[in-house]
Amino acid sequence: MKNLTNLIKPYLVIAFALILATSCKEAGQTTTISPELDEYKKKIEGYEKEITELKELLDLEKNRKEPTNIIQSDFAKEIYHQYDERAALINKVVGTDGNGNPFNATRYLSYDLDQLKSYIKYIESKSRKAGVKPTGVNFYFALYPKDYVRDDKKDYAKRQTFFVAPTYSKTDDGETAHIAYTLDNDFKIVDLHKLLEVRIAAQKAGFFSSSASLIEDNSLVGNELGGSPPMDK
Known part of the structure; x- marks a missing residue:
């Protein structure tokens, strides 16, 4: 003060x-x-x-509270190297990257702190207009397609990434669930899990290609928050 x-x-x-x-x-x-x-x-x-x-x-x-999910660096090292064999298997299966070079599996993703803060403020602002209160975020593992281009380069094609989406709480029969959601153009809540399942089913049926997308003014799904994933080295 x-x-x-x-x-x-x-x-x-x-x-x-x-x-x-x-x-x-x-x-x-x-x-x-x-x-x-x-x-x-x-x-x-x-x-x-x-x-x-x-x-x-x-x-x-x-309002500060001590986090309960902090781990020791020795344990971080242990579980990091637990992934080594799987990364080697991924490299073997994928073969080459978007530029035709030997594939190196993604081992970490780097997000800009200001971008993360901006994203949190964004979902809070949009959700407030929709009358829903975010309770957390879900992280979804994903994969860029083999023809994915960013900044006129194919460096990220075939590479692992993740996208994030907010959740809200819903209680049914005394049980509370945290449901991932996005918003449509009318600020109505859309269950993200159902949306993903419907899209997968439609793709398998051949209704549209994986590159097709709809214009969503109020989408809450975040990806590439500051440039991710980085190259293995």
């Missing part, structure tokens, strides 16, 4: 200076925005950003 007060003081001083300059102009004096006032304006914008960030930190600290 002391830090917040210290930030507000210079903000008030600069604001007073701008008010004084505006008053002089209204009094009939011909004035132009001086470099000093322009600098003050930039400082105010900077202070506003710092105050917002500090408030967010204070809110996080106030």
Whole structure:
């Protein structure tokens, strides 16, 4: 709170200076925005950003809970290498990547933190309009098709990825389930599991190809949040 007060003081001083300059102009004096006032304006914008960030930190600290899913690095190393044999099998089965080079299975995905925060705010905002409260997110393993192109390159073709979707809670006969969902263009909730099953059935029946897609203004399904997956090396 002391830090917040210290930030507000210079903000008030600069604001007073701008008010004084505006008053002089209204009094009939011909004035132009001086470099000093322009600098003050930039400082105010900077202070506003710092105050917002500090408030967010204070809110996080106030509501902070210790996570219960932290594992030790030794165990992380153990389970990481448990995947080695499967990765080698994937490399053998897939054969080559989109560029014709020996395939290296994806071993991790890297997501940008700001992109993740932006995604969370996005699903919260869209869901609020739909009258539903997100309770969490589901992660779905997926695979890019062999003809997948990103940035005019086939580096990610055939490569493993995952997409995420929010969940909401639904209680039926005393049992609570967390259901993955997206929204249609009218902000109506769509059960994502049912949507995926219907799409798979339609593809098998030959109704449309895997590259076909519908325009969804309110889709909540996220992928490529900051560039994923990276190359094996």
